[in-house]
Amino acid sequence: MSAPARTAPTATALVARGLTRRFGERVALRDVGFAVGPGELVAVIGPNGAGKTTLLSILAGIQRPDSGEVTPPAGGVGWVPQAPALYSKLSVAENLRLFARLEGVADPEAAVQGMLEQAALGDRAGDEVGTLSGGNRQRVNIAIGLLADPAVLLLDEPSSALDPRQRERLWEFVGGLTARGTAIVYSTHIVQEAERYADRVLVLADGELIFTGTPRELEAESGASGVDFEAAFVRFLHDRGH
């Protein structure tokens, strides 16, 4: 999948303004704001404890910000947690059907068939989720996040438990979603995935959004030349005291 360089979108699928979240004395997010356009693939990267999961949790409506707002509200955003949130004793189709019903989808059966097709899991529809590989489980996990046909899908560390081959298939699947116009925001600690697949990266450090731009722009901003993206990212953070 190629990653065409894109700047901030003109049309927006998701807008976050002035998001701040405190846990006691510690500020987990400080005045974070950005916008995501339809069909855009945005990676949120940063060191451990930077606030990536907190940001996605607020965008998903799981946590409330102390200040700031998100448009559209959580109901219009699909969310895929890091660990597959599936019932291992139910089949793939039963999991999809259950969440389609809970989401209040008008035609649950049609949504289930559509997702089985989209996730290329039609031949595994009757298999219990507990018997699937990690990659297939993650695809079911993402498919559930898409059941209500959201304009924006949030993925929290989607490839962290997958082997390289499963990752490749996952990103193919995600690429298909953006091609259909679904905006995707994902967090990851594998910066090469951000470089390879993301249209834009958001760099968080100590709860602050310190960079928004394409991977190439981040490399240029770091001033590093002749090094890989990960080295450039580390130098970028180091130069800013992180």
Add this chain to the structure above:
Amino acid sequence: MRWLLLKDLQILRRSPLLVGLLVVYPIAIALLIGLALSRGPDKPKVAFVNQVPPGASTFKLGGQEIDASKYAERLFESVEPIRVRTRAEAVEKVRDGEALGALIVPPDITEKLGTGLQSAEVEVIYNNEDPVKGRYVEQIINSRLADANAALADKLREIAVQDIKLLLDGGELSLFGRTLDILGLRRTQEILEDALRSLPPDAPERRRLREVEEFASLAVANLNLATDVVGTVSQPVRVKRTPLQGKRTPLDSFAVAIAVTVSLMFVTVLLASGMLALEREEHAFTRLVRGLVSRVGLLAEKVGLAALCAWVVAVAMTCGIGLFVSLDWGRFPLWLVALAFGAAAFGALGVAIGGLAREVRAASLLAFLLSLPIAFLALVPSGAVSSGVYDVVRVVSALFPFKPALDAMDSALNDTGQSLLGPLAHLTALTVAFLAVARLALRRFA
């Protein structure tokens, strides 16, 4: 919420081991209790040595013949005798474990009893290898010997009263093959009074006869009283039973109430705690409460699921026990109500445990660790501990659903005279309280 309920039922259907345990466990308890209550305990085997020579089991006392073997038979109502000839054989039976104890009746027992002055002695040998059985046999033998002693004492009292009456009123007495005519004190007194009246006022014999007549008069008065005293001594304490509260619950029915409540508790608490913790273990909790279902709704669904399953099992179990034990089937609707309220309260306790433990294994372990002491505490009888400790036990028992559920089940099964409404109100309050605890626990559940 119904989709969640259906989902959980599907998961249960695909967990045959768990469901099997949940169904088989209470049924096994029902059968065991039913069988235990419908069959009395087997008589313990006791080796019995009767060293009294054949035909010498009777002895004479106060002119009456008493058969000692008649009193020995009372013992065998409660034990199964293994008759052996010698003490050594009896000891061997006890050592081998064939008999739990041995009773040795010495050859001179009837002789000693016949004197009316000496106590006879029997020997009891216990096998204390199993303390419970040993104590049981000891209590049985002691109890039956006490019965035999009491019966002999009654017979001796009867003989003593007859002798006193003979002394008072006179009559015939057989002694050494001869029949003697006994004058009796009353007639002696009459003869003396006649003699005194016939004597001149200044006769010198008059003073000495008067002394004898006064003694006879005093003896008659005191021996009249003695017959009552001897009668009282034979049964110095009589028992008048006065139940303090309501009607009495038959032991069998109370055992049924305990068995059903214990099973209801285990099935509901384990199911509710496990199914709630499973939502977190499957990482589905956050996805669910992100607008798909409210946290209170999720708790209500788990309580409903666990309560429904446990209610069905408990109703089936009660009916199963009813095949063995006599239950009042006319109170069947009350059983259903009591079980429903109890299941709801146990379900609320279960989700509180599941919410606090957060993992299925930890929740199951905590459910067991908490349930057993709660049940035991609720069964501690007053008087078994000091009043201060008992007050603490009552307060702790009141904080958990077992005691009110047991009270409700007892009231529903038996006409105890206690209102069912009190326990039901208590269970309702506990259901609300534990749901509140569970809701608080969900704050740190994700």
